[in-house]
Amino acid sequence: MVNRSSFYRWTGAVSAVFLIVVFAGMATGRIEPGADTRRTDIVMIDLPPIPGGEQMPAVGFLHDRHTEALKGKNDCTACHMQEKGAFVFKFKRTKDGDTETDMATYHDNCISCHKEITDSGGFAGPLSGDCRSCHTSRQKIISSRKPVRFDKSLHFRHESSKLIQSDGRADNANCGACHHKFDRNIQQTVYKSGEEETCRYCHKSEKSREARSLQNAFHSDCINCHQQIAGQSEKGGPVNCTGCHDQSRQQKIEVVRDVPRLERNQPDTVLLAGWMTASASGDAELNKHINPVAFNHRVHEAKADDCRSCHHASLERCGECHTEKGSEKGGYVRLEQAMHDTKSEKSCTGCHRQAQRASNCAGCHAQVPEKSFSQLTCRQCHMVEMDALVSLPMSKEAKAQLARKTLNAVSISSVMISDERIPENVTIKGMVDKYEPAQFPHRRIIKKLASMMKEDGMANFFHGKEETTLCAGCHHNSPASEGPPKCASCHGGTFAFKADEDDRPGLKGAYHGQCITCHQKMEIEKPAATDCIGCHKKRT
Numbered sequence: 036m037v038n039r040s041s042f043y044r045w046t047g048a049v050s051a052v053f054l055i056v057v058f059a060g061m062a063t064g065r066i067e068p069g070a071d072t073r074r075t076d077i078v079m080i081d082l083p084p085i086p087g088g089e090q091m092p093a094v095g096f097l098h099d100r101h102t103e104a105l106k107g108k109n110d111c112t113a114c115h116m117q118e119k120g121a122f123v124f125k126f127k128r129t130k131d132g133d134t135e136t137d138m139a140t141y142h143d144n145c146i147s148c149h150k151e152i153t154d155s156g157g158f159a160g161p162l163s164g165d166c167r168s169c170h171t172s173r174q175k176i177i178s179s180r181k182p183v184r185f186d187k188s189l190h191f192r193h194e195s196s197k198l199i200q201s202d203g204r205a206d207n208a209n210c211g212a213c214h215h216k217f218d219r220n221i222q223q224t225v226y227k228s229g230e231e232e233t234c235r236y237c238h239k240s241e242k243s244r245e246a247r248s249l250q251n252a253f254h255s256d257c258i259n260c261h262q263q264i265a266g267q268s269e270k271g272g273p274v275n276c277t278g279c280h281d282q283s284r285q286q287k288i289e290v291v292r293d294v295p296r297l298e299r300n301q302p303d304t305v306l307l308a309g310w311m312t313a314s315a316s317g318d319a320e321l322n323k324h325i326n327p328v329a330f331n332h333r334v335h336e337a338k339a340d341d342c343r344s345c346h347h348a349s350l351e352r353c354g355e356c357h358t359e360k361g362s363e364k365g366g367y368v369r370l371e372q373a374m375h376d377t378k379s380e381k382s383c384t385g386c387h388r389q390a391q392r393a394s395n396c397a398g399c400h401a402q403v404p405e406k407s408f409s410q411l412t413c414r415q416c417h418m419v420e421m422d423a424l425v426s427l428p429m430s431k432e433a434k435a436q437l438a439r440k441t442l443n444a445v446s447i448s449s450v451m452i453s454d455e456r457i458p459e460n461v462t463i464k465g466m467v468d469k470y471e472p473a474q475f476p477h478r479r480i481i482k483k484l485a486s487m488m489k490e491d492g493m494a495n496f497f498h499g500k501e502e503t504t505l506c507a508g509c510h511h512n513s514p515a516s517e518g519p520p521k522c523a524s525c526h527g528g529t530f531a532f533k534a535d536e537d538d539r540p541g542l543k544g545a546y547h548g549q550c551i552t553c554h555q556k557m558e559i560e561k562p563a564a565t566d567c568i569g570c571h572k573k574r575t
Contacts, residue, residue: 073179076100076276080141082134092172099275111262113148121259124251180280183253186340188291198264198271213256217245229300232350233343296336299350303333304442306419306434309354309370311427321424326417329441334492347381383416387493395487396494397556399508402549415497418445445496451485452502454478456517465542470571481505509549522546 074097081093105113115122116129123129127140145160152159161168193199199209211226217237218225238249247255257272264271273279308327339345348356356365357373365373376382380389391400419441425433461475484505488494498504503515510519526545540548551564562569 072176074099074176075178075180075280077174077176077178077180078276082137085134091166091170094169095171095174095176097176099277102275121255122262124254124258179282180276181282181285183279183285184340187294187297189288190297190341191291191294192289194297198267198269199260212260231299233341235343236349296333301332301336302431302435303331304435304438305330305332305352306429306438307353307374308419309357309359311424311429311434312354321421325413326421327419327424327438328416329419329438329445331438331442344386345381384411387497390493394556394558395491398553399484399505401556402552403507403511450499450502451505452481452517454482457481463546465546466571470573473570484508 076097076099078096078098079093080096084090101114102111111122114126115124116127117123118129125131127144128137131137132140142163146163149159149162153162193213194208194210196209199212210228210231213234214231215224215226216230217223234252235249237246238252239246240249242248242251246252258274261272261274265274273284278284306327307330308324310324311327335345336342342350345353353373354370356362357368357370358365359370361367361369373379374382375384377384377388379385388405390396419437423437423441429437457478459476459478461477463473463475466473488498488505501515503517506517506519507515512525513519522545523542526539526542539545550570553559554562555564
């Protein structure tokens with residue numbers, strides 16, 4: 036091997052070389068014709084730069100290729116050391132040292148392994164002096180890694196597994212096996228029942244003084260647990276990159292449909308009003324604030340993938356970070372901004388807007404002009420009457436009870452126009468010179484939309500209080516009524532696609548745009564958007 040000090044001077048490198056490709060047909064930096072250049076297992080190895088030294092390109096290391104090549108010859112100990120019975124996922128060390136020491140660890144061990152395999156007649160990665168085989172700025176393989184979504188189904192499978200050691204729960208749930216808090220007094224992590232939170236609240240993308248990086252925590256804890264279960268001759272989770280991060284593998288993960296509620300002492304109903312945490316008295320003081328919102332936490336919880344769908348920074352109530360005036364803790368985002376930001380899926384309004392893109396909703400909502408924040412009806416959510424409030428501040432139990440009482444008093448059953456008041460068919464005669472009149476099954480479509488709405492709690496809550504709400508899906512700019520004006524009243528008398536001066540389409544454009552867009556958004560296959568004869572029978 037080349038003298039180490041002269042080798043450092045020659046390269047001026049700071050990136051490590053770690054690419055053993057022990058399989059025929061594929062050497063480092065060389066790919067077989069037709070080989071897949073998108074992989075989940077590429078790991079970029081890039082050590083911190085040495086001050087004043089030259090920076091060589093990072094090394095793209097194919098992790099699964101190496102573990103497959105070593106299968107049957109060795110296990111993870113070939114590259115990883117153990118500490119307290121668990122693997123430390125650093126190469127040949129338990130802690131990072133200075134750059135020169137860590138670089139020597141990579142070079143010495145990787146190259147010696149390559150040489151050993153080559154001397155025995157095998158096909159291995161590069162040897163000493165073949166630097167550019169690993170350190171290349173033109174990576175021929177790109178990452179196709181997909182993040183793992185640890186949703187309620189996967190969580191339940193882990194929580195209820197008999198193979199995971201439970202800790203600290205009387206009901207034998209496995210919470211303590213994963214969840215922990217950092218106790219500053221004893222400077223170590225401990226499990227506290229009833230205070231479980233998502234890993235992301237403490238483990239960020241970069242490590243901190245008190246917590247490992249999120250990637251490090253997941254890989255270390257999850258893979259070690261999977262390996263321990265596999266060591267018991269039981270079926271555990273994956274231990275390679277592809278097993279977790281390949282999209283096709285993720286789609287094959289068993290899904291538990293009816294997941295029991297994840298209990299963490301959370302309320303069923305909540306009264307939302309940040310100002311209620313402070314004391315207030317008298318009508319004059321109360322009138323300075325907007326009415327509280329009665330929020331059904333249990334219903335929203337069932338619809339969300341996980342707690343982070345709303346509680347993105349912690350499981351504290353929103354007002355702890357997002358105050359009325361804004362605070363540093365909440366990034367100076369005020370409470371009303373956090374709740375009403377139409378562009379954020381974390382906000383109430385933004386989440387509801389996102390739901391409107393579902394196929395059952397998009398047929399109407401994709402074409403109805405979107406209301407601005409100032410056009411929204413506040414009392415639809417802020418429905419709790421001020422005279423129902425007792426002396427403030429109210430207890431948590433009293434607020435939950437008032438929210439529950441308010442929600443129970445609100446009917447969410449859809450109010451629909453009776454069948455006999457809905458025209459059964461509408462005949463469209465705009466193109467009778469070429470086609471038979473188009474017969475629009477008006478009543479059947481309205482009843483279909485109504486049946487879909489009945490199965491959606493949010494649609495019922497927001498749309499089911501007025502008989503004519505569904506009419507606005509097509510009659511989008513006319514007043515809601517049983518007898519809306521004809522389309523030609525607004526879209527010109529000529530049956531043309533051309534828009535008017537104010538950008539309203541002509542009558543032909545309005546009909547086709549409304550009907551075809553609705554079919555596309557709602558994923559209706561028949562009649563297809565290009566099937567003219569499906570609606571317009573040719574004249575014989």
